Amino acid sequence: MTEAIAVLDIGMTNKKVVLYSNELALIGEKKKVFPPLMRDGIETHDLKAMEEWFLASLGEFAASFSIGAIAVTTHGATFVCTDDKGNPVAPCIYYTHEPNREFHERFYERAGKPEDLQERTGTPNFSALINPAKGLFFLKENYPLEFAKAHWVLPYPQYWGMRLTGIAAAESTYLGCHTYLYDWQKNDYSSVADMLGIRAKLPYPIRQAWEVLGTISPDIAARTGLSLDTMVTLGIHDSNASILPHLASKVSHDFVLNSTGTWCVLMHPVDKYGFEPDELGKVVFFNRSAWNTPIKTAIFLGGKEYETWMDIIAKSSGAKSSRQLPKPDKKDYLRVLEECNCFILPEIVPGSGQFPGSVARAVQGGIAYPLSEIEAGKQKVVFLQDAKMAQAVLNLSIVLQTEVALQRTSIKPGTEILTEGGFRGNTDYNMLLGSCFPGNAVYLTDLQEATSFGAAMTALTALKKIDPRALSRYIHIEKVLVPSMFAPERLSAYRNAWHAQI
DSSP: OEEEEEEEEEOSSEEEEEEEETTOOEEEEEEEEOOOEEETTEEEOOHHHHHHHHHHHHHHHHTTEEEEEEEEEEOSSOEEEEOTTSOBOSOOBOTTOOOOHHHHHHHHHHHOOHHHHHHHHSOOOOSTTOSHHHHHHHHHHHOHHHHHTOSEEEEHHHHHHHHHHSOOOEEHHHHTTTOSOEETTTTEEOHHHHHHTOGGGSOSSEEOTTSEEEEOOHHHHHHHOOOTTOEEEOOEEHHHHHHHHHHHHTSOSSEEEEEESSSEEEEEEOSSOOOOGGGTTSSOEEEEOTTSOEEEEEEEOHHHHHHHHHHHHHHHHTOSSGGGSOOOOHHHHHHHHHHOOEEEEOOSSTTSSSOTTOOOEEEETTEEEEHHHHHTTSOOOGGGGSHHHHHHHHHHHHHHHHHHHHHHTTOOTTOEEEEEEGGGGOHHHHHHHHHHOTTSOEEEEOOSSHHHHHHHHHHHHHHHTOOGGGGGGGOOOOEEEOOOSSOGGGGHHHHHHHHHHO
16 A cells, blocks of 8 residues: 555635645545534534544545554634543634624733733734634633533644544644743743633643654544554644745745735744834734744735625626636726725724724725625625726735735845745736835745645654654745736835725
8 A cells, every 4th residue: 555644634614634645745635614513603613523524534545545644734723622531522613703892801801911912922912712812711701611621621733633542732833823822931831821720721741743642542543444553743733834844945045925815824934032012012923833933923814805805896897706707907907006096995804914993895086885885785886896997906905915914024125925825826916016025026836735735744754753854855846936017116106095094
């Protein structure tokens, strides 16, 4: 049988089981979308259904491949409360759930001021339950009996690791992803963990992504046909998995990875942890790399913003779907820039990105049209009916949000910008981004399934007992330079007007 590595790649939308050879070649993939399990009107993760599908998929692969190791990578902002054997004892709530303003106020009354917490934990104040400590606080308030039953409070990748091995653990990249639970200054769990009363329920010590958690349990072996010797690694946060190949291969000395999808995640590896005084209170934070080094990060819901407005543009212009829309050309962008009176503004999920005070809307001729009223059919916006012009306005909006996010990662002249993911195929977006940063080369990378690939690296690292940098011979990242669309000064007036609207 061909030797292989399996990755459970658990995104908010797509759940995948991905198979790689021991030379990190992609050799198999299964994908499925799971609807939320509703509880008290709240979306929760259907952990049981997901587990059954993961194990069935692993079993199908095990019939043809000898799987030596399994790695898990997951989206952020999710913890699972379990008993001592890893069985969930409380609902696993979607981080997109928004309680209300009073909930956030109560959290900070108990946890401390947002700016102080940001300075110590590297975590900004996000809306909804995007700060996992808020998700746990929500459970404590709303499901106190179930929350009290928790023997373990497990980060999401390590929950799945425990389901596979029966062993509880915690890992640094996940605890460091805007959780409020890790104190960068003390290199330990934070005061927020104490406020929640969960320090003893968080596994210790905090370990690294490519360490071996253990081998699969006899039950998992029986259900999948995998060998009892199949090892499972600690697991890794998805954004940190996607940047791992770049860090290991050193394809660029100083770079920002512009990882684009539902979330646009801008990650800049830096030498030391710490905020400038004017950064506190802004949506900028620090991820921890798989080597526990700081990665200055800014995020926004770029893909979700784009898809939402593209659907509206299609409907407004009479197209059956956004795929049928004609693409804008340079003349359309010049028209938008010269007229300078049509804008699309964030944020469709308030408080999720770089402009937390902004309400999603379209603006034309100084008149604002809220997204909610456009979607309800109560307002019609003239420029949205011109498909090419509207797409130009939308691309400019996404680029200007990206520009602010990049600036907040402390990008410098000469720092390379590497775009991968969904916006890699949006030529206009990348050329406009190049126009915003004349002192920085913008590249497209060809790394496919970067998150799964990075997770597979951790499994192969464990299997071969080597450092991830030793895998550089398997990492082939081509960079394609993107030309600018305009001279940078061409964007100045529009940029200023766009910011003035916000």
